[in-house]
Amino acid sequence: MGATAVTATPKSEPAATDADIVLRGVTKRFGDLTAVDALDLSIPRGSFFALLGPSGCGKTTTLRMIGGFEDPTEGTVLLGGQDVTDLPPFKRDVNTVFQSYALFPHLDVQRNVAFGLERRKLSKHAVRERVAQVLELTQLTGMEKRKPNQLSGGQQQRVALARALVNRPRALLLDEPLGALDLRLRRQLQIELKRIQTDVGLTFVHVTHDQEEAMTLADEIAVMSEGRIEQRGSATDLYETPRTQFVANFLGLSNLIDARLTGRDPRYATYETHDGATVRAPSELARDGAVRLGVRPEKLEILTEQPEGMNVLRGRVEVAAFLGVSLQYVVRTPGGEELTVIEQNRAGANGGTVGPGRDVLLAWRPEHPFVVDKETEHAG
Amino acid sequence: MKRPVRDWLLGLWSVAALVYLFIPIVVVAAFSFNDPAGRFNLEWAGFTLEHWQRPFAVEGLGTAFRNSLLIAAISTALAVLLGTFMALALVRYRFVGRGPTDFFVFLPLATPEVVLGAALLGLFITMGVATGFVTVVIAHTMFNVAYVVVTIKARLQGMDTHLEEAAADLGANEWTAFRKVTLPLIAPGLAAAALLSFALSVDDFVITNFTAGQTSTFPLFIYGAARQGVPPQVNVLATILLLAVLGLMALNVLAQRRRARADGAAVEPARIAVQPGLAQ
Numbered sequence: 001m002g003a004t005a006v007t008a009t010p011k012s013e014p015a016a017t018d019a020d021i022v023l024r025g026v027t028k029r030f031g032d033l034t035a036v037d038a039l040d041l042s043i044p045r046g047s048f049f050a051l052l053g054p055s056g057c058g059k060t061t062t063l064r065m066i067g068g069f070e071d072p073t074e075g076t077v078l079l080g081g082q083d084v085t086d087l088p089p090f091k092r093d094v095n096t097v098f099q100s101y102a103l104f105p106h107l108d109v110q111r112n113v114a115f116g117l118e119r120r121k122l123s124k125h126a127v128r129e130r131v132a133q134v135l136e137l138t139q140l141t142g143m144e145k146r147k148p149n150q151l152s153g154g155q156q157q158r159v160a161l162a163r164a165l166v167n168r169p170r171a172l173l174l175d176e177p178l179g180a181l182d183l184r185l186r187r188q189l190q191i192e193l194k195r196i197q198t199d200v201g202l203t204f205v206h207v208t209h210d211q212e213e214a215m216t217l218a219d220e221i222a223v224m225s226e227g228r229i230e231q232r233g234s235a236t237d238l239y240e241t242p243r244t245q246f247v248a249n250f251l252g253l254s255n256l257i258d259a260r261l262t263g264r265d266p267r268y269a270t271y272e273t274h275d276g277a278t279v280r281a282p283s284e285l286a287r288d289g290a291v292r293l294g295v296r297p298e299k300l301e302i303l304t305e306q307p308e309g310m311n312v313l314r315g316r317v318e319v320a321a322f323l324g325v326s327l328q329y330v331v332r333t334p335g336g337e338e339l340t341v342i343e344q345n346r347a348g349a350n351g352g353t354v355g356p357g358r359d360v361l362l363a364w365r366p367e368h369p370f371v372v373d374k375e376t377e378h379a380g
Numbered sequence: 381m382k383r384p385v386r387d388w389l390l391g392l393w394s395v396a397a398l399v400y401l402f403i404p405i406v407v408v409a410a411f412s413f414n415d416p417a418g419r420f421n422l423e424w425a426g427f428t429l430e431h432w433q434r435p436f437a438v439e440g441l442g443t444a445f446r447n448s449l450l451i452a453a454i455s456t457a458l459a460v461l462l463g464t465f466m467a468l469a470l471v472r473y474r475f476v477g478r479g480p481t482d483f484f485v486f487l488p489l490a491t492p493e494v495v496l497g498a499a500l501l502g503l504f505i506t507m508g509v510a511t512g513f514v515t516v517v518i519a520h521t522m523f524n525v526a527y528v529v530v531t532i533k534a535r536l537q538g539m540d541t542h543l544e545e546a547a548a549d550l551g552a553n554e555w556t557a558f559r560k561v562t563l564p565l566i567a568p569g570l571a572a573a574a575l576l577s578f579a580l581s582v583d584d585f586v587i588t589n590f591t592a593g594q595t596s597t598f599p600l601f602i603y604g605a606a607r608q609g610v611p612p613q614v615n616v617l618a619t620i621l622l623l624a625v626l627g628l629m630a631l632n633v634l635a636q637r638r639r640a641r642a643d644g645a646a647v648e649p650a651r652i653a654v655q656p657g658l659a660q
Contacts, residue, residue, distance in 0.1 A: 090550075106565060119551035
């Protein structure tokens, strides 16, 4: 990755006073491996923040440094403005929901959830009251006397959440909290998690490799790769205007076409693709040098007649697949790129599909493409 | 072969194997009620409860028995204490010398007892330490530590390391986390290790013989007595020991079962192979 890597969008960078969690130049090395590389991150108070990335990108290590389970090799960690870099986990005002839940197997639900409060020497009465409250919030009332292995996966996950929430920490750290659950339960708990975060108004830092989960839950997402933040922003920002090839490919599908900037006016910049076609993209995204124009598959239309005011590429249909709700085409351009097109199934069975071998025009509106620097492919 | 025939033969075979295993023990227990005619308690001469009423009537037997129990208790306590922390260090931390320690802790298990005993005696003599009660305790602690480390390590390795992190996360310092989370979870392993250590110590003859000096223990006494005929009181004490160990093992199994039921899931049964093989 080049020096042009974008670490954060300036407009979403909050003032330091709003930030609950601040990481400054944090690096973590395990022997020769750099897991987290000079990371700067500030997470605003009360937000649902997701660290998204493939396994091994450093997202869990980052979370563990916030929680105090790993010492940064370099840099500082601040919680609410206080430097906690050298504080052990039990002196940090954050709580973690572990991927394995890490429920204490010898204690029942009540005692598991009360564990944090008991360490703070609260009165028995206060402990009982707060545990009951949080069990209600997480819909676990009636489960007090169960042991963890008498609970289903989803219930265990809720106990882990309750056990962390009951302490009313400054922030809740969630390490792939839904990773062990099946898809249906995961979707259901995502909604619940979002509801609980809205209810309690705590800062949630959520680590996940599931882009859909991050997009569903988070107010703001930081996409990580190889120990660095590639891009940070809302789900819409990241999807509509990814700034690196990695982000473009990690969040959803992207068609990337090699191109070169040839001119710009206030509204649109003009590019020439490597097979000679001229296309336009929003002017504010204009970049010099070797770039790639990206366009999402659902933004492409397959046409047979030249449209007005749209970007157009010629191509031949290679594959046409009927997926029920949509139709998916792979179209090969004369330049050799294979572009994916997803078309809503509006026409139904009578509309017919554009079969393989047909020459078509691919069109998309000039405000839709995004521009990324061309980079050599790396693992993602 | 037809299924019923096969099952029947298998049953017969099992019974035969069990009889083979238990006959010596049954004989030992039965002869504690014998009223021998001469010095040798080898032929059945008549039933009596006399030896059960006065088990310590033979001179020196009481002291030897008491020494054995005391040595077992002290060496077990020391071994469990040392071994638990050694196992924790070996499983939880990466430090210089961890690999060799992990290996060498097994050595007492692999070395023939007679070699260990002779080596220890040599060491004590070289260092000018008079052999006796204390040296036996040192020797027993040494080989018991190995068993404790092995047992506790297995338990710790099966434990999610995130549990201790979770305790720390919830505000427990290292000591509280150990007391509230680690200790309760390794407790069954501790109990098994302690039982095993105690049994091994009471049972040990070879190493004890080298390191005991003038101190007598139960196995040493029996060995000495065997030449002039083992008094029936030995059978009485052996039977008592056997029953005590059986009782403790039964308690352990019951406790595990109850826990398993309370947890609603299968908990591995105590992996404990106590073979006291007393006074045979």
